Amino acid sequence: MxxxxxxxxxxxxxxxxxxxxxxxxxxxxxxxxxxxxxxxxxxxxxxxxxxxxxxxxxxxxxxxxxxxxxxxxxxxxxxxxxxxxxxxxxxxxxxxxxxxxxxxxxxxxxxxxxxxxxxxxxxxxxxxxxxxxxxxxxxxxxxxxxxxxxxxxxxxxxxxxxxxxxxxxxxxxxxxxxxxxxxxxxxxxxxxxxxxxxxxxxxxxxxxxxxxxxxxxxxxxELVGGAVCEVVVDQRIRDRKGAVLGSRWEVSRTETQIVVPADGPSTLFDIVRVLDAEQLVPDDISLRHPTLDDVFLVLTGSATTEQAPPTDSVDAS
CATH class of the missing domain: 3.40.50.300 (P-loop containing nucleotide triphosphate hydrolases)
Structure with missing residues (x-):
């Protein structure tokens, strides 16, 4: 050193x-x-x-x-x-x-x-x-x-x-x-x-x-978690899309977005197939990995308390 x-x-x-x-x-x-x-x-x-x-x-x-x-x-x-x-x-x-x-x-x-x-x-x-x-x-x-x-x-x-x-x-x-x-x-x-x-x-x-x-x-x-699929939704049919996706995955929702935990690109393809079968078209859909912005917000206490790591120093080496 x-x-x-x-x-x-x-x-x-x-x-x-x-x-x-x-x-x-x-x-x-x-x-x-x-x-x-x-x-x-x-x-x-x-x-x-x-x-x-x-x-x-x-x-x-x-x-x-x-x-x-x-x-x-x-x-x-x-x-x-x-x-x-x-x-x-x-x-x-x-x-x-x-x-x-x-x-x-x-x-x-x-x-x-x-x-x-x-x-x-x-x-x-x-x-x-x-x-x-x-x-x-x-x-x-x-x-x-x-x-x-x-x-x-x-x-x-x-x-x-x-x-x-x-x-x-x-x-x-x-x-x-x-x-x-x-x-x-x-x-x-x-x-x-x-x-x-x-x-x-x-x-x-x-x-x-x-x-x-x-x-x-x-x-x-990795401290923040794995990848997620983000589905940008039309508010008029938000609840229907949420119900459809929620029947297959544990989802979280905002007014304009549904977030689905993802194992990788296969989850994205599965979501597209499910929505297509229900004839539901999202405004946008993407697979997103955690960024350092996410890490920064979680570690410095600006994120929700459930996301925050223990107060002890974290070694991710």
């Missing part, structure tokens, strides 16, 4: 941001960290990147104690925060050279590394433009490039795609995936559950300053 936290605690006056948080990140993996606003995600990153001291607990990066030896940790990590740390009056190349010099690279090496990153992050054509003229997606790519100037072993990304349009977000996803293929460990917090589903090898869900679940995206989805 290249990142380890044990019993991590942090309070701000009367607010306990972290209350005994434990987590591990394996070298070379992308860990997605999910949680509602105020769950403690950014506080966790600030502690792991030496920007903040925990009140209690043990935190190590590459085996080095973050509190006792922060100067040894910093050359091993990179950080892209929620807001781009760029000087808008400098060009992209000048920004990267500046970061290189701050990392104590010589002038020639800083320039060489800047040009290398500009190519890697598809910014070479705009290298000599002031970054104040950049789009949001370009600024985030440049900010990510700046965090890579020192070739970190662990890259911390705190909601890096917030506010980006879908095209810019997909471009950043490609960059992050490429970093993983190069052996960089990525610690990613995000509000976009599709982003965690797309990128993360493993996901940790944090709520109220503690880990409440962890596992692969597929395993976490």
């Amino acid at each position: 290249i990142v380890e936290a044990r019993g991590e605690r942090k309070s701000f006056k009367d607010v306990e941001a972290l209350c005994g948080l434990d987590l591990e990140v394996a070298e070379g993996e992308i860990l997605g960290v999910l949680g509602p606003n105020g769950a403690g995600k950014t506080t966790t990153i600030n502690i792991l990147t030496t920007l903040m001291r925990p009140d209690a607990g043990e935190v190590r990066v590459a085996g080095i104690d973050v509190v006792q030896e922060p100067a040894k940790v910093r050359p091993l990590i990179g950080l892209t925060g929620q807001f781009a740390a760029l000087d808008g009056n400098l060009t992209a190349r000048e920004n990267l050279v500046l970061f290189g010099r701050l990392f104590k690279l010589g002038a020639r090496e800083a320039t060489r590394r800047a040009d290398e990153l500009l190519d890697e992050f598809a910014l070479a054509d705009a290298a000599d433009r002031r970054t104040v003229t950049y789009s949001g997606g370009m600024r985030r790519r440049l900010d990510l490039a700046a965090s890579m100037i020192g070739r970190p072993r662990v890259l911390f990304l705190d909601e890096p795609t917030t506010g980006l349009d879908p095209r810019s977000r997909n471009m950043l996803w490609e960059v992050v995936s490429q970093l993983r293929s190069e052996g960089v460990t990525v610690f990613l917090t995000t509000q976009y559950l599709a982003e965690a589903d797309e990128l993360a090898d493993r996901i940790v869900v944090i709520d109220k300053g503690a880990v409440i679940a962890e596992g692969t995206p597929a395993r976490l989805k």
